[in-house]
Amino acid sequence: MLSIVTPGQGSQTSGMYSTWITDTANKELIAKYSELIDLDLFHYGTSASQVEITATNIAQPLLTALAFMSFGRLEVNSNTNIIYSGHSVGEFSAASLAGFYTDEIAMKLVNTRGKAMAAAAASNSATGMSAVLGGDKAEVIKHIEQFDLVPANVNSNGQIVASGLLANLEKLSENPPVSTKVRKLEVAGAFHSQFMKSAESELEKEFAQVEVTNSKSNFISNKDGQTIKDSSDLKNRLITQITSPVRWDLCQAKMIELGVTGMLELAPAGVLTGIAKREMPGVELFAIKSPEDIPGAQAFIDKHAKITR
Structure with a gap:
């Protein structure tokens, strides 16, 4: 069984888009996302400094778009043996991959989330x-x-x-x-605490304007490591996640319980597979760090998505 996971803030590095946007499809995708959320992702993904992309309102959409770029290069069938999960903001791209909403909706949600969290941090300096x-x-x-x-x-x-x-x-x-x-x-504020309460309200307003449907895929929630498929449950969890702990330990425990044999981390990978090396012994790991990793990632998917418990 395969789990596909998406990293959270802290995974971003200066210039991380450079090798990805040489691909025409990826370049067009980033142009679409940039226009959609009115943010120059090309600049922040290629030439912006590490300090610039540490800002939460920049980091969140930047990371989400890269997760979609790396996933888009893969062939993944709607396979019940695939589990999706993400760390903090990574949950938003993971939920899209699981089928709860489109990638465009994910970009809108994280853009609102990032701006709202930045504002909450500024008011609680x-x-x-x-x-x-x-x-x-x-x-x-x-x-x-x-x-x-x-x-x-x-x-x-x-x-x-x-x-x-x-x-x-x-x-x-x-x-x-x-x-x-x-x-x-080195972060702007107290994320995942009650100091982010105002951001929770802003995200709730954004969710009211987008379509979220039930998922047929397994999605593991940061809240308690449980698998969910109901759209209302997902919305509530993603909204309250802003002020709640990220229980990645429980997410990993659930993957083990479900019989995961391989974990694939989408770009910019490394953090979650690094944790899993210690916490998930016996589970094979693959981290997508550049387009050169795509062939190996595809073989990894083909191998583990076929394995049942």
Whole structure:
């Protein structure tokens, strides 16, 4: 069984579109997306600095478009043995691939989401995020909450991200959980916390204007690692995800439970397959980092999509 996953913020790198848009179809796709959301994706994907593309309102549509570019080069049949999932903003492209809505709708949603989260961060400037590396998962989460912080991302046993006020993050850094290191993240605000509440409202308005249908494919949700196919359930989960923890640990656990034998990470790949190396032993991994990886990715799909539990 195959899982296809899409990465979240932090995966973007300067110039990451350069090798992809030499393909005419990809170039036309980016031109369409740029016009659709009124954002020059060519500039941000080829010549913008790393600092520029770190801004959440830029990073989110930039990453989503690249996921679609890389997927578009592959031949994937509507196969019930394929599971889709994404990390944070990656859920939006993954949900499109699973059949809940079109790629154009996904681009509109993430554009609204990115702008709204940037605005929420600007109005709560004394907030941020820190990664807690190592330690026991349950103990780390308990320790984080003692400082009035929330576990925004629970990626694995040794990688949890805390979100909240900068003052509280500083206290966490000065008093880290046992056997851990705390590293401040260069982000604009406290994502996946109540400081993003205003962004939740904006995304809800955008969802009210687009068509979302039930999916026939399996989609694993960041909220609790459960598979969902109902459109109303999906909308609620994607809206509230902005203020809720990303439970990637539970997503990986569900993949293992369902009998996944291979995980394919769409471009710009590396982060999720890196986590999976530690958390999903025995599962074969493939990361699409450039167009040169497409033939290998196709063979990987053909191999694992045919395997049933």
